[in-house]
Amino acid sequence: MKIIIHGGFFSESDQSHEVKTAKQNSLKSIAQKAFEYLKSNSAFDTAAYAVSLLEDDELYNAGIGSQIQSDGVIRMSAAIMDGATQKLSGVINIQDVKNPIFVAKELMKEDDRVLGGNGAKNYATEHGFENFSTEIPQRRREYEAKLENGGKGTVGCVAIDKDGKLAVATSTGGKGFEIPGRISDSATVAGNYANSFCAVSCTGVGEDIVSNATATKIVTRVTDGMTIEEAFTKTFDELKTIDGFAGAIAIDKNGNIYHQDSYPTMVFASFDGENYEVFN
Numbered sequence: 001m002k003i004i005i006h007g008g009f010f011s012e013s014d015q016s017h018e019v020k021t022a023k024q025n026s027l028k029s030i031a032q033k034a035f036e037y038l039k040s041n042s043a044f045d046t047a048a049y050a051v052s053l054l055e056d057d058e059l060y061n062a063g064i065g066s067q068i069q070s071d072g073v074i075r076m077s078a079a080i081m082d083g084a085t086q087k088l089s090g091v092i093n094i095q096d097v098k099n100p101i102f103v104a105k106e107l108m109k110e111d112d113r114v115l116g117g118n119g120a121k122n123y124a125t126e127h128g129f130e131n132f133s134t135e136i137p138q139r140r141r142e143y144e145a146k147l148e149n150g151g152k153g154t155v156g157c158v159a160i161d162k163d164g165k166l167a168v169a170t171s172t173g174g175k176g177f178e179i180p181g182r183i184s185d186s187a188t189v190a191g192n193y194a195n196s197f198c199a200v201s202c203t204g205v206g207e208d209i210v211s212n213a214t215a216t217k218i219v220t221r222v223t224d225g226m227t228i229e230e231a232f233t234k235t236f237d238e239l240k241t242i243d244g245f246a247g248a249i250a251i252d253k254n255g256n257i258y259h260q261d262s263y264p265t266m267v268f269a270s271f272d273g274e275n276y277e278v279f280n
Contacts, residue, residue, distance in 0.1 A: 001035070001038050001039065001159075001160060001161055001162050001272070001273065002159070002160050002251055002255050002257055002270065002271070002272045003031055003034050003035050003038060003046065003050065003157065003158070003159045003160075003270065003271055003272075004031075004157070004158050004159075004249045004250075004251060004257050004259065004268060004269070004270035004271075005027060005030060005031055005034065005050055005051075005054065005155070005156065005157045005158075005249070005268060005269055005270075006027075006154075006155065006156050006201065006203055006247065006249050006259070006266060006267065006268040007023055007026070007027055007054060007059070007060050007155050007267045007268070008060060008061055008062075008154045008155060008172075008203045008266070008267065009203060009204065009247065009261075009263075009265045009266055009267070019059070020267075022059055023059050023060075023267050024267065024269070024278050024279060026057055026059055027267060027268065027269035027278060027279075028269050028271075028276060028278050030050060030053045030054060030057075030269070031050075031269040031270065031271040031276070032271055033050075033053060034046055034049060034050035034053065034157065034159070034271075035271045035272075035273060037049050037050075038159055038161060038162075039162075041161075042161050042163075042165060042167070043083070043159040043160055043161040043165045043166055043167035044080070044082045044084075044165070044167040046157070046159045046161065046167070047080060047157045047158065047159050047167040047168055047169035048080055048101050048102060048104075048105045048169050050157035050159070050169070051078070051080075051101040051155055051156065051157050051169040051170070051171050052099045052101050052102060054155035054157075054171065055078075055098070055099050055100065055101060055155065055171055056098075056099070058136050058138070060155050061154065061155075061172065061173040061174070061176075062076065062078075062100075062154065062155040062171040062172050062173050063076065063098060063099055063100065063101075063134055063171065063173070064098070064134050064136060065134070065136055065138075065139065065173065066134050066135075066139065066172075066173020066174065067139060067142075067143075067173045067174045067175060067176030067177070068135065068139050068140065068142070068143040068176065068177070069174060069176075069177065069178050069179075069180050069182075070177045070178060070179060070180065071180045072143065073095065073180065074095065074133075074134055074135055074139075074173065074174075075093040075094065075095055075174060075180070076091075076093070076094055076095070076097075076100045076134070076171065076172065076173050076174070077090065077091060077092045077093060077094070077100065077171070077172050077174070077183070077184060077186045077187040078090060078091055078094075078100035078101040078103070078104045078169070078170065078171035078172070078186060078187060079091075079104050079114075079169070079170055079171075079186060079187040079188070079191075079192045080101060080104050080105050080108065080167070080168070080169040080170075080192075081167065081168050081169075081189075081192055081193060081194040081199070082108070082165075082167050082194065083165060083166030083167055083168070083194035083195050083196050083197075083198075083199050084165045084166075084167075084196060086194070086195050086196075087108060087113065088113065088114070088189060088192070088193075089104050089105065089107035089108040089110070089113035089114060090104045090107070090113070090114045090115075090186075090187035090188075090192075091103050091104050091107070091114070091115055091116070091120040091124075091187065092114065092115070092116035092117070092120065092183055092187045093116050093117050093120070093181065093182075093183070094115075094116075094117070094120040094121055094124065095121055096121065096131050096132060096133060096134075097121070097124050097129050097130075097131075097132055097134075098129075098130070098132040098134065099129075100171055101169055101171045102129070103120065103123065103124045103127075103129055104169075104171075104187070105169075106123075106124075106127055107123070114187060116183075117181075134173070142176065143176070143177065154170060154171065154172040154184075154186055154191075154201075154202070154203035154204075155170070155171050155172070155203075156168065156169065156170040156171070156192070156201030156202070156203060156249060157169050157170075157201065158194075158199045158200065158201055158249055158250055158251045159199075159251070160199075160251045160253075160255055164253060165196075166194050166195070166196065166197075166198065166199040166251060166253065167194055167199060168192055168193065168194040168199040168200060168201050169192070169201070170186045170187075170191055170192040170201045170202070170203075171186065172184060172186040172203075172206075175205070175206070182206075183206075184206025184207070184209075184210075185202055185206040185207075185209035185210045185214075185215075186202075186206065188210060189213075189215060189216045190202070190209050190210040190212070190213050190214055190215055190216060191203075191206065191209050191210070191214065191215055192215060193215035193216050193218075193219045194219065195219055195223060196253060197219065197222050197223040197252060197253050198218065198219045198222035198223065198228065198231075198250055198251070198252045198253065199219070199250060199251055200214075200215040200218045200219055200248050200249070200250040201215070201248065201249050201250075202214050202215050202246055202247065202248045203246070203247050203248075203266060204244070204245045204246035204247055204261075204262070205244065205245040205246065208239065208242060208244035208245050208246055209244070209246050211242055211244070212235070212238055212239045212242065212244055212246070214235055214239065214244075214246055214248060215248065217231070217234075217235045217238070218231045218232060218235050218248065218250060219231075219250075221234060221235065222252055227256075228250060228252045228256050228258045229258060232248070232250070232258055232260045233260075236260055236262060239262055240262070244262055245262055245263055246261065246262050247259070247260065247261030247262070247266035247268075248260060248261070249268055249270075255272075257270050257272075257277075266279065267279045
């Protein structure tokens with residue numbers, strides 16, 4: 001059993017040392033809580049649980065703390081994928097829910113498993129998810145500053161359970177001040193992909209991740225016989241050709257954990273019950 005989570009990038013150049021330290025401490029705590037949960041739950045359930053904890057922490061750009069788009073509205077996206085069944089479900093540009101990842105998880109029961117906009121919100125309401133504003137004062141201040149001055153982040157979890165099953169979940173509040181309706185990588189197989197061989201969650205600039213099909217390439221290459229390190233190296237070498245901004249975390253079927261970023265500012269933590277690895 002192993003788990004790795006990421007909290008996106010340290011993308012704001014003015015982030016204080018205190019904020020960075022707080023993120024690192026938060027990730028370590030969440031990784032430990034998620035691992036305890038993993039002991040008695042599946043990788044699929046654990047991936048959703050871990051991401052919900054990240055969504056509940058305003059330090060991250062997902063759930064509470066999501067960025068505000070150019071029209072002053074928060075729209076969030078999230079997806080989850082079960083490596084055993086290779087089914088993905090997700091929500092795109094959903095508004096006014098606390099935990100988009102739980103709506104995405106609920107959709108796994110449906111034939112139509114990826115919903116967007118009003119359809120996603122209506123589904124959430126019909127299935128008991130309460131109306132909830134995820135706006136915090138810090139994001140409003142950032143938005144107003146961008147209005148005056150013309151003005152990257154995602155969270156994710158990959159887990160392997162006691163039965164060797166893999167799952168991945170990813171959630172984002174967008175890049176901030178984007179054109180309303182923009183769709184990033186988080187609810188696509190470019191940014192969130194798993195099968196029985198490997199699972200990958202990405203963060204960074206969604207357009208770059210989609211153009212490179214990053215998560216899908218890594219998983220496919222591991223499936224075809226590459227080591228997880230070889231798959232990452234080749235995929236990120238291809239990302240360089242478009243000067244892509246991305247990071248990814250992964251676990252393969254043998255429990256090997258790997259992570260890489262194109263610009264070394266991704267914040268992550270992994271835990272196997274004994275050993276932590278935390279970005280510092």
